[in-house]
Amino acid sequence: MTSSSPLLQVRDLRVDVGERTVLRSVSLDVPAGSLMVLMGANGSGKSTLGMALAGHPNYRVVAGSARLGDVDLLGLPAHERARAGLFVSFQSPPDVPGVKNNLFIRTALNAVREARGLEPQDAFDFLSSAKQEARALGLGEAMLGRPVNEGFSGGERKRNELLQLSLLQPRLALLDEIDSGMDVDGVRAVVELVARLRAKGTAFIVISHYLQMIEQLQPDAVLRLDQGCIAETGSVELARGIARTGFARAAVEA
Amino acid sequence: MDSARADILAAESHLQAHGWVSRRSEAFRHLPPPALAQWLEGASPDAHCGAPVLSGTGWTLNPVGNAPATGVHARWLDALEPAQRAELFADLPAPGEGDAAPFGWAHRALCRQGLRVRVSAVPGKSANEQAPVWLHLRHQPRAAVEAPLLVLELHEGVRCVLIETHEREPAQCDVGLAQNLHAHVRLARGARLQHLRVVAPGERDRIAHFVHATLAQDAHYAQALAATGSSYHLQRTQVQLQGAGAQARSAGLLLTGAHTLDQQVFSRLDAARTRSQVEVLALGNASARTVANAYTRIGAGSDDASVHQRLSGIALDGEPRMVLRPHLEILHDQVQAVHGATWGRLPEDALFYARQRGLDDTAARALIIEGMARALLERCLDGSDGPDVLTPWLDGGWLTQTIAGHLTLAAQEPTHG
Numbered sequence: 001m002t003s004s005s006p007l008l009q010v011r012d013l014r015v016d017v018g019e020r021t022v023l024r025s026v027s028l029d030v031p032a033g034s035l036m037v038l039m040g041a042n043g044s045g046k047s048t049l050g051m052a053l054a055g056h057p058n059y060r061v062v063a064g065s066a067r068l069g070d071v072d073l074l075g076l077p078a079h080e081r082a083r084a085g086l087f088v089s090f091q092s093p094p095d096v097p098g099v100k101n102n103l104f105i106r107t108a109l110n111a112v113r114e115a116r117g118l119e120p121q122d123a124f125d126f127l128s129s130a131k132q133e134a135r136a137l138g139l140g141e142a143m144l145g146r147p148v149n150e151g152f153s154g155g156e157r158k159r160n161e162l163l164q165l166s167l168l169q170p171r172l173a174l175l176d177e178i179d180s181g182m183d184v185d186g187v188r189a190v191v192e193l194v195a196r197l198r199a200k201g202t203a204f205i206v207i208s209h210y211l212q213m214i215e216q217l218q219p220d221a222v223l224r225l226d227q228g229c230i231a232e233t234g235s236v237e238l239a240r241g242i243a244r245t246g247f248a249r250a251a252v253e254a
Numbered sequence: 255m256d257s258a259r260a261d262i263l264a265a266e267s268h269l270q271a272h273g274w275v276s277r278r279s280e281a282f283r284h285l286p287p288p289a290l291a292q293w294l295e296g297a298s299p300d301a302h303c304g305a306p307v308l309s310g311t312g313w314t315l316n317p318v319g320n321a322p323a324t325g326v327h328a329r330w331l332d333a334l335e336p337a338q339r340a341e342l343f344a345d346l347p348a349p350g351e352g353d354a355a356p357f358g359w360a361h362r363a364l365c366r367q368g369l370r371v372r373v374s375a376v377p378g379k380s381a382n383e384q385a386p387v388w389l390h391l392r393h394q395p396r397a398a399v400e401a402p403l404l405v406l407e408l409h410e411g412v413r414c415v416l417i418e419t420h421e422r423e424p425a426q427c428d429v430g431l432a433q434n435l436h437a438h439v440r441l442a443r444g445a446r447l448q449h450l451r452v453v454a455p456g457e458r459d460r461i462a463h464f465v466h467a468t469l470a471q472d473a474h475y476a477q478a479l480a481a482t483g484s485s486y487h488l489q490r491t492q493v494q495l496q497g498a499g500a501q502a503r504s505a506g507l508l509l510t511g512a513h514t515l516d517q518q519v520f521s522r523l524d525a526a527r528t529r530s531q532v533e534v535l536a537l538g539n540a541s542a543r544t545v546a547n548a549y550t551r552i553g554a555g556s557d558d559a560s561v562h563q564r565l566s567g568i569a570l571d572g573e574p575r576m577v578l579r580p581h582l583e584i585l586h587d588q589v590q591a592v593h594g595a596t597w598g599r600l601p602e603d604a605l606f607y608a609r610q611r612g613l614d615d616t617a618a619r620a621l622i623i624e625g626m627a628r629a630l631l632e633r634c635l636d637g638s639d640g641p642d643v644l645t646p647w648l649d650g651g652w653l654t655q656t657i658a659g660h661l662t663l664a665a666q667e668p669t670h671g
Contacts, residue, residue: 054606054610055609055610056606057606077609077614077615078606078609078610079609079610079612079613079614079615079618081610082609082610082611082612083612087610088610090607090610093607094601094603094604094607095604096604096607096608096621096622096625097601097604097622097625097626097629098624098625098626098627098628098629098630098632099621099622099624099625099628100625103621104608104611104621105611107613107617107621108608108611108612108613109612111611111612111613111614111617112611112612115612147625147629164611168611168612
């Protein structure tokens with residue numbers, strides 16, 4: 001890959017969910033280390049883009065392409081997309097009953113490390129780094145020993161997504177409303193972690209409606225999704241405009 | 255004729271007169287047991303070869319780690335020797351006439367050896383001061399057709415952790431074992447037993463295990479069973495909560511694989527403030543046949559008794575046959591009872607979540623199944639009622655390896671119903 005080619009390249013992506021076409025045609029480029037904010041009204045297809053890229057079986061790609069670096073994402077099963085460096089944080093992370101959080105994350109981390117040709121991390125080293133990251137994110141250490149997301153509050157689930165993001169260190173992360181359910185400290189933790197990972201080259205697509213966080217993230221671009229297409233591209237000013245006038249007005253003005 | 259021989263002949267005579275388990279029996283109609291002849295002496299093994307007969311040591315009793323085993327009194331008794339037989343069967347109820355009674359009579363007819371274990375409290379210490387006694391009870395089959403017996407008595411206030419494992423060395427040929435095992439567990443007032451049972455027979459084995467537990471006032475009994483399927487495998491537990499405040503918990507992890515497995519838990523609550531909790535998690539491949547029966551009877555006068563039954567079945571592939579039957583019989587007004595059964599697949603959202611984090615399909619399924627299994631066992635042996643019995647066993651890897659084996663099998667099996 002040359003330095004000028006984007007890390008993620010999506011072309012004319014069309015996605016059906018059940019009988020309905022949700023994404024009609026989406027194209028976007030995301031360079032390494034950059035950050036795009038994706039905005040759009042409810043049902044415009046924001047989460048569908050994430051799920052389709054992640055390979056969720058209910059999101060059927062009927063046309064288009066998506067490459068992550070040299071890898072044809074759409075030709076891979078979900079776990080290989082993750083191992084290739086794609087991380088999608090869930091809007092509502094599910095419970096994984098009985099599976100201790102530290103075991104879950106370490107198993108995932110070692111699967112990714114194996115794909116990168118690295119030695120697996122042993123339980124002791126992992127726990128040490130996991131505790132450190134959890135502290136930085138404001139997630140209690142006790143959460144590491146509890147079953148994944150079981151009994152977690154909304155904010156704790158999102159912090160747990162951030163913990164996985166920080167430990168897995170993907171090439172591209174799509175964060176779907178990571179701020180929802182978060183308190184101000186949580187939002188600050190998002191901003192700090194994103195900045196830290198961007199500095200290491202991780203690219204981000206952030207789905208959010210929260211202007212203050214969007215401004216703090218210093219995005220390279222803001223995209224507005226409307227009826228399954230990228231309707232508008234701009235700077236953080238676009239986000240400010242949407243915050244002022246709402247999506248309906250923005251669509252008319254566009 | 256000596257009294258031991260007379261007792262055996264009486265049992266055989268009873269079987270001849272009353273016959274074998276009825277195919278119409280409610281408890282057995284979904285998975286009828288093999289014919290009587292297969293549970294008696296002289297039954298033909300499945301295969302003939304020159305391999306040595308199964309020659310395990312029967313019951314062996316071992317301490318666990320450095321945990322104390324004070325107050326333990328164990329007697330191995332020969333059921334063919336009249337005096338020892340009398341001691342072995344002393345105060346055990348006769349098999350009676352119930353639906354499973356033929357197994358009891360067949361056991362009386364074939365039993366050749368048994369173990370009686372008694373655990374006494376340390377003198378001078380209150381119930382709260384008694385250190386838990388840890389025991390590992392291993393059973394290795396001594397013959398291709400056998401009827402082992404175990405009697406375990408915990409005296410007042412005793413706390414005990416019992417890990418019971420059934421280990422089967424692979425035979426040099428595929429001789430199937432027929433094992434009709436009966437265990438009697440008696441908990442005196444305030445006694446507490448955490449009982450982990452691991453039963454993993456060979457594919458061709460025919461296994462029928464019966465646990466008869468009686469609980470006096472304020473006694474607590476928690477039994478967690480981890481079992482795999484075989485050509486016939488029955489695990490039946492009968493718990494009688496006779497004293498006020500007695501509590502019983504039962505968890506059954508049924509890893510049926512591509513075979514059969516039948517768990518029956520019968521509980522009788524006959525006193526005030528008694529509690530019973532029965533949970534089953536059955537996992538089966540396409541050709542599995544699993545039955546889980548939970549029957550609880552709350553007797554008259556059982557004020558504030560509480561019952562919880564939850565039976566869950568998960569198909570690992572295809573459409574295995576699973577019969578989940580929660581059943582309550584309530585003869586008193588002032589009680590709480592909850593029961594239910596669910597049948598389904600592994601949670602798709604959790605599976606995709608794990609895949610999105612980099613786990614391949616097999617690893618994701620294994621992790622989630624093991625998580626569900628651990629959660630089930632932990633709810634039963636949660637450590638709040640005594641020491642942590644599960645962690646050392648889980649760390650041994652049996653569960654992980656067994657689940658991996660089932661998933662490999664599921665991947666190879668054609669997905670027919």
